[in-house]
Amino acid sequence: MRTIAVLNQKGGVGKTCTAVNLGAALARQDRRVLLLDLDPQAHLTYSLGIMAHELPRTMGAVLMRECPLEAVTMEVGSLKVVPASVALAGTEVDLASATDRETRLRDALAQGQDYDFAIIDCPPNLGMLTLNAMVAAGELLVPVQPEFLALQSLGKLMETVKAIRKGWNPGLALSGILMTRYQRTRKLNREIRRKIKDYFGDALLETTIRDNISLAEAPSFGKDIFTYKPRSHGAADYRNLALELLRRGTP
Ligand SMILES: Nc1ncnc2c1ncn2[C@@H]1O[C@H](COP(=O)(O)OP(=O)(O)O)[C@@H](O)[C@H]1O
Ligand SMILES: [Mg+2]
Structure with a gap:
């Protein structure tokens, strides 16, 4: 099982969008995918049309060892989902x-069913929930928006990753840095991409996710991009991301 934490302590960079649509893209490549919502805002959960506030038990119950992962896992199309709710706060x-x-999520996954991919959507901070994701994951996927301060938050994130490798999770790898909401016609976007490429080299994924209105609309219909607008740029880009991660294999 490849366990991928989608992580960046900055909010609004496309973590949830990436977790949902990468998961859906991998499922369309016949991979067994488990999506885990680790954000008390429960955006991933709502994005898939699950009414988090109506659920008796969610991710929080698993972390408190009140029940195993399977007890809260839901089926949404070809995806399996561990929902979150505000109780996670x-x-x-x-x-x-x-x-x-620190190891609650890792332990729960180890005792759970096997999948090809477990994809964890993290909250926008480096607190205890994100720490659980970094300890449980084999890989980090880091979405960044092409803006000036992106580099600064990447630097801070990489320091944290180093600390995690020294302690809890020596094998933690970087599956890649993913440019999201990319607008090629904007000079600033191209410049930031080049700077990240200079600094991170091959860790910057070849696939970029273009700014695409369908990606922003899909969650309000409770759908992934392939169900909502299969012929959109967003669907093409997330399909390419899935293919690139499969081609690269475990980092
Ligand atoms: N490539 C994209 N093009 C257009 N809108 C996007 C794209 N990626 C994400 N969004 C929108 O931007 C907002 C923030 O994305 P989200 O995935 O929720 O970020 P995060 O989880 O990092 O906070 C959401 O409204 C989302 O629908
Ligand atoms: Mg989010």
Whole structure:
């Protein structure tokens, strides 16, 4: 199983969009995919049309060891989903004083069913939930928007990754940095891409996700991009991302 955490402590860079649509693209390549929502905002959950507030138990219950992953896992088309809800914010507080607080997600995944891919959508910070993702994951996928401050937050993230490698997860790899909401006609976008390429080399994925209105619309219909607009740029780009990650193999 390849466990990929979609992570960037900045909000609004396309983490949730990437988790949903990469997952859907991989499922269309006949891979067994588990999506995990680790953000108390539950955007991934709502994006797939799941009414998080109506669920008795979600991701938080798993992290508090009240039930196994399977007990909260839902089927959405060809995807399996572990939903989140706002209760996860309380879980993060409760975890702070719990034993094995850093390995809760890793333990739950290890005891759970096997998939080809487990994709974790992280909250926009480097707190206890994100730490659980970095400990559980084999790989990080880091979406970045082509704007000036992107490089600064990438630097901070890479420092954190180094610390995690020294301690909890020596094998943590970078599956790649993914440019999202890219507009090739904008000089600033091209410049930022070149800077990231200079600094990160091959870690910058060849696939870029273009700015595409269909990607922004799809969540309001509770659909992934392939169900909502299969002929959009967004669908083409996320299909290419899935193919690139499959081609590259485990980093
Ligand atoms: N490539 C894209 N083109 C247009 N809109 C996008 C794209 N990627 C994400 N969005 C939109 O931008 C907003 C932030 O994306 P989201 O995936 O929620 O970011 P994050 O999870 O990092 O906070 C959402 O409204 C989303 O629908
Ligand atoms: Mg999000």
